[in-house]
Amino acid sequence: MDTQLKATREEIDNVQLLLIAIERQTGNHEVDRLIQDANSSLMKTETHMFRLESQLGREPAPVRQKASFKMDQLKSDVCLIKNSLRTMTNRHTNRKKQAEEKKALLKQRFTTNQETRVNLEFDEELNLNDKLKYSDNMIDQMLAQGASVFEDLQKQKYNLLSIRKRFHFLTKSLGISDTTIRLIEKRVREDKKLFMIGVICCLIFMFCFYYWWQYC
Numbered sequence: 001m002d003t004q005l006k007a008t009r010e011e012i013d014n015v016q017l018l019l020i021a022i023e024r025q026t027g028n029h030e031v032d033r034l035i036q037d038a039n040s041s042l043m044k045t046e047t048h049m050f051r052l053e054s055q056l057g058r059e060p061a062p063v064r065q066k067a068s069f070k071m072d073q074l075k076s077d078v079c080l081i082k083n084s085l086r087t088m089t090n091r092h093t094n095r096k097k098q099a100e101e102k103k104a105l106l107k108q109r110f111t112t113n114q115e116t117r118v119n120l121e122f123d124e125e126l127n128l129n130d131k132l133k134y135s136d137n138m139i140d141q142m143l144a145q146g147a148s149v150f151e152d153l154q155k156q157k158y159n160l161l162s163i164r165k166r167f168h169f170l171t172k173s174l175g176i177s178d179t180t181i182r183l184i185e186k187r188v189r190e191d192k193k194l195f196m197i198g199v200i201c202c203l204i205f206m207f208c209f210y211y212w213w214q215y216c
Contacts (some may be wrong), residue, residue, distance in 0.1 A: 004055065008052065009074070012074065012077050014041050016081065018038040019084055022092075028096055034089070039085070052074075131214065149209060
């Protein structure tokens, strides 16, 4: 029992010395080796403590009480050592990572202008794509409105044909000459042409205004 306690205490002292050496070292390779040795010593310490706990149950009550007190001290020391070693390991890992990042940063070739140009071109393409989608939607709406207007005109055409037939019947019944009727029909055709020209001019003006508002 005393031999195991002594061996455990020696391993704990050895780990503490390794922690002091880790704190003083600056080279990465040497620190890695010391951390590995400290972890190995901790594993040996835990093995000794496991054996001590196994032997503790077979000792007499007076010896068991005294040994249990020493075991608690050893466990407390091991817990503190583990925390210290974990902190040093994390600190060493962060230092290595920072050193590697610094080394990679020094080797890196910056292409800021090129990346900025690529990003700007990509943004311009996105803006152009959005504008094209918006224009496509507007054209679809205009086509739908045009189709609706065309259907209305077709309905009006049938209504006008019906009115024309009634008008002919009425004029004949009133005794109006065919020459007068032809003059009236000619005037209607001219008015129709003027109306179509006005509609076309209005559509051209709307398209030009939309193009100027969207792209200029």
